Amino acid sequence: MPNSNAGDHWSLKLAGTVLLLVLAVVYALSSGASELPLAQIFSAQLDPSLQMIFWEIRLPRILVAALCGAALAAAGVISQGLFRNPLAGPSIIGTTGGANVCVVTVMYFGWSDEHWFIQPSIAFLGALASTFVVLKLMRWRFFAGGERILLLGFSLNAIYAAITSFILSMSLSQYGLSQSIMYWLLGGINGKGWVHLWMALPWLVLGLAMARSLSRQLDVLNLGEEIASSLSVSVPRLRKLSIICLSILVGASVAVSGAIGFVGLIVPHFSRLYVGAQHTRLLPISILNGMSLLIVADTLARTLWAPQELQVGALISLIGAPVFILLLILQSRRASL
């Protein structure tokens, strides 16, 4: 349970989290098949091949990991705040699944190669539609509140998985296509460079700016819709903007790194333990922790079984799934008290 004094020593906690991110970046930069002498990175005497590895491979990959981590963690904060439920991560409630279906569809038809803008746009629309469906279905008493949202997310994710499997099976006759869909579905940052960074950056900046402006109202929503309304918050407007924000963040991340789950579930929950529930503080801390998590996880994915690279999405799921079960147990215990 979050500490009631979790909001104290804010500057210290922020500094500690930034330090963690710096350490993650240093670890990622210095790990890999080629050893990079970090102290000489900006020196003209450094071997040109090492310079190329730094500027064209390692640095953009770390930045892409950081961006996707930030987007997924911020999406988790918004999603959990909107549904007032710590279990409502974007991959659990089906937002990520909806984006996946749309991206897999455009990949199958070859539309994603036509313009760089198509993949993030379609991922955004998929995430938007899926979150909208969740919110509409939650109006039904059956799905409202507590762990019922998991039933809803489970059902929607099953539908999205079925559609994705169907498209994947249709593509099996084309080896190259089916392999690229499979890689994409496992979620990974391998091979990502500056072009992917620029592709996601505008969406991400927009999404994070929206998240920041919504965080104050989400704090009030934590008291319940009725009290939030009585305190001048327009709940329908907040709901709509939160869905759009969530979809932009998930869409940007999914378009670049594929289906990486659990970041949006674990990171806000972990961050809440030491900064408390106020979104104005939870959001920046979660963004920093999301960056660190994905940078470290991606580094582990490329070094643990080198030269074989793992998909970072699969690695995070190995950690995320048990944590999710733990959260479920903790929530059930809390409800029974």
Add this chain to the structure above:
Amino acid sequence: MKLFEVHDLRYRVGDKVLIELDHLAIDGQELNLVLGANGSGKTTLLRCLAGLLAAEGRILFKGKSLATYSPIERARAIGWVPSQLQLGFEMSVSELVQLGRYPWHEGYPRAHDRAQVTTSLEQLGIASLAHRSLATLSSGESQKVQIARALACEVECLILDEPCAHLDVGARYEMMRILKGLVSQGKTVLMSSHDLYLAPRFSSRFLSLRAGRVIAYQAEQPGRGALRQLYSIDEELGDDFLDE
């Protein structure tokens, strides 16, 4: 001028009319107790007066239509306290009361807002709970925190839905004493309750509701006959009916 004036108010869900009243005028600086059986429309009426439900008809607050108040104006004038607080995520008492200042600071609290939070906590005698988590509080303490949250917004009128519902007799007594104290400081309190023993002793106006209609709005506490009608009790009530 009356604090609230209600004309031709009607609120319905589908075909069912939950509240229907032609005219009601509520005085300021009074402790108004809303009485009625379950389903009589107490909460619906209070929600309408708090501006939380869009009903047919006109509600005037200090002579001006409540519908024309901006959300911030309304929030700064009328505080709403539901019977139970259901937080999504745990927070401390001071964090929660600070959120009550939202209509003033809109998420950017300044020194004055922090001072107001401290004043509200002191007013309710719960300053020592400021750093406690809400989950660790008793029902009575939790209810006081809710009132402190509403007071932090410097509202003129407090509307409370069954504030004594989960309290023991001692906590109920303290709650009513606090509400009476607020009235003596110039606030108006409207509250619903099923407590026919303590709450009426502190109240100055009684609004009786039955099946969504106002039966009476008066200064005298409803007698046994009126209560029998209000709560659909067939038997005669003894002299000691209201003794606890």
